[in-house]
Amino acid sequence: MVKKFTGEIITIIGPKNSGKTTYLAGLADWPQKRTQIGKNSPYLVEPFGEHGQKLRQEVYEKILEGAYLKPTEVKSNLNDLPRYMFNIKIQRLFGEENIRLVVRDYPGEIYNQLAKASPLPQLEQEYMKECLKADVIGCLIVLDKWERDNDITYSEAMRKFITEMDREKRLTGSNPLRIAVAMSKCERGEIWPGRLDPETDIFSTHLPGTTQILKSKLKHNVKFFAISTYGVLKHNDPRPNRKSEKRKDSEGQEIELSVLREKHDWHPYGMIAPLYWLSKGKAMQHGV
């Protein structure tokens, strides 16, 4: 009999186009396994189940071919949302650590409604309820805009999210939800140096209002991260490993889309640290 995969449940939310699905795809076919053959990578990420395998397939058919992933669709039945299961092994000097995760990838509309609509429409309300259920241990919030004028809408969305947490009794009390807030696409030259101390040099510096709300309400249950699924070309060559173009989205807004530039030099940055925090409740000591 096949043993049922069980793991800690986390959710991922964030604006449309912030890089959530690409991040999960990067985990599903952990590129460091391919590009560091012979070298000693301390991490091994394995996807399980149908959805994880499908996502891994997307890496071969799209990301490694320099093509775009499809946007994540809103489903009217929550059970139709994919559930990605990962087992992450971390090699330590003395022994090995394991993280087993079940990840729910929410479409960007959920976040967008949080930022805009009050009260939340019914479907979004249901998504929120599910995201905050008692058995969900944490939520990864992926944001991709660091320019100051985004601070107001991000603050508004975070304020609403915190209100929902409170309503579902996940803000304080015996079972608070852990939050990891990540700035994605951090290979961008303006914020790449800030990756070393993202709380100070990315969040507090560029998004002070958002950071202040999160810290004051969530206290020690929030941590800040910098991630880049595409990364930079080499350790000593910080050129972004992606090609970008501007396009209009379905609502006529200008967005930037990117594809991987050099598949043989694919080194994602900061992918495991937020998951480690959500799972273990403490910061990861070494590595990215």
Ligand SMILES: Nc1nc2c(ncn2[C@@H]2O[C@H](COP(=O)(O)OP(=O)(O)O)[C@@H](O)[C@H]2O)c(=O)[nH]1
């Ligand atoms: N520059 C850059 N772009 C990225 C990165 N990760 C994803 N993207 C791009 O961001 C866009 C949206 O990605 P997607 O994963 O679909 O976003 P989602 O809507 O949040 O799931 C796509 O064009 C991706 O190629 C990254 O690490 N760096």
Ligand SMILES: [Mg+2]
């Ligand atoms: Mg998506």
